[in-house]
Amino acid sequence: ITGGAMPKEVSLRLEPVDEVKAAFFLHRRELGIFNVGGPGRIRLAGESTPLAYKEAFYIGSGDREIFFESDDMNNPALFYFCSTPAHRNYPDRKITKSDALIAEMGSVESANHRIINKMIVREVLETCQLQMGMTELRPGSVWNTMPPHTHGRRMEVYFYFEVPEGNAVCHFMGEPKETRHLWMKNNEAVLSPQWSIHAATATSNYTFIWGMAGENLDYGDQDFYKQTDLR
Incomplete structure (x- = not known):
């Protein structure tokens, strides 16, 4: 399940x-x-955890009321979330970029220079199956996840944000031999089943949050495809 909440004057209950x-x-x-x-x-x-821009929070399973709140109704928070089935409870934890496992990949020459912030992954904290992180495209770079891959044992969802006004992201998905594309705007999400590639280019650099769920917690469990083999 993926969704969002933008509280203003009052709290929003999950x-x-x-x-x-x-x-x-x-x-x-x-x-x-x-x-x-x-x-x-x-x-x-009964406890309140502050969450600033690009900060994350993991909540383990259990029978508890959860509320989303904004500090300023004129500049409301915008919470994006992913939820997966869980067989047990793991401790709640706030995660910032300083806690993340960070990987710098790509290059300006190939238009895919990006910073991958792995924030809700097993190297940072324990989860049942949920993995989430944030990839930031650097200025002058527009391609993400290229060469493309699939996860035969996991599905994935991308949430695009920091897409400047008047720009758009062209998201590619489908089987490698029969791809399709979707034009995505700011603050939009797209789901990819385990058999589908997930990659994109855009008319500007942008940021996206990725969320995965499935059979294992191995971030590197990916099946890659050559760009020249795509159809």
């Missing part, structure tokens, strides 16, 4: 939607949250 078939949203699920807006807070079990 409701137990019918699909989870439980009295609490996280009864059998875990949750990863990123703030991509103004300063805000996550309130649960």
